[in-house]
Amino acid sequence: MKLYEFEAFPNPRRVRVFLAEKGIEVDKEQVDVPSGAHRTEAFRAINSDATVPCLALDDGTTISQCVPISRYFEAKHPEPPLMGKTPSEQAEVAMWQRRVEEGLMNAATTYYHHATPGLGKLEPFQIKEWGEKNRERVFATMELLDKTLADRNYVAGDDYSIADITTLCALDFANYAGMQTPDSCKNLKRWHANVSARPSASA
Numbered sequence: 001m002k003l004y005e006f007e008a009f010p011n012p013r014r015v016r017v018f019l020a021e022k023g024i025e026v027d028k029e030q031v032d033v034p035s036g037a038h039r040t041e042a043f044r045a046i047n048s049d050a051t052v053p054c055l056a057l058d059d060g061t062t063i064s065q066c067v068p069i070s071r072y073f074e075a076k077h078p079e080p081p082l083m084g085k086t087p088s089e090q091a092e093v094a095m096w097q098r099r100v101e102e103g104l105m106n107a108a109t110t111y112y113h114h115a116t117p118g119l120g121k122l123e124p125f126q127i128k129e130w131g132e133k134n135r136e137r138v139f140a141t142m143e144l145l146d147k148t149l150a151d152r153n154y155v156a157g158d159d160y161s162i163a164d165i166t167t168l169c170a171l172d173f174a175n176y177a178g179m180q181t182p183d184s185c186k187n188l189k190r191w192h193a194n195v196s197a198r199p200s201a202s203a
């Protein structure tokens, strides 16, 4: 089994944190995204989506996208559960994971790719206005999370889950890309300090 990833980027980090929480070691290969290594014929033969992370199993199956990769490891190594235990917990975790993936991770990366130099020569098609619109969405999602975290410890409820992992990686990326968490988002900042102190955060 091999995990294709790139250490500096936010989506591969989601899988590394997930694996660290479960205590799973996987062989990794770095794919140098800024130099375009993910868009070569050789890498497209592994992942036609031309993105990292991508997990190649020993039977030849390849799985791209953070959530399906995480789902594979959750099924293989159920403890500790990171995607909910009961049907209602599983649905709530999936709901928050998706809200944050769309409203924070995808919005922040869209801002980065469209309204900043992004990946430089790998960004021939940019719509600055679309990038700025996504910046607004990032701040709206920060506000939503701040309200939600007023009366709970974790994004999807009482337990740490994949929704926290997506939020951590997306928020750190948004901050890096110039969208600082407003000081008024005290609950979100408290949550961020808490989850950043877990050893998995530095995976």
Ligand SMILES: N[C@@H](CCC(=O)N[C@@H](CS)C(=O)NCC(=O)O)C(=O)O
Pocket (backbone or CB within 6 Å): 009, 010, 011, 012, 033, 038, 050, 051, 052, 053, 064, 065, 066, 067
């Ligand atoms: N939704 C995908 C996002 C994967 C993704 O976009 N990864 C970035 C690195 S953070 C990438 O490979 N970008 C390549 C590009 O923009 O050309 C997932 O969950 O894995």
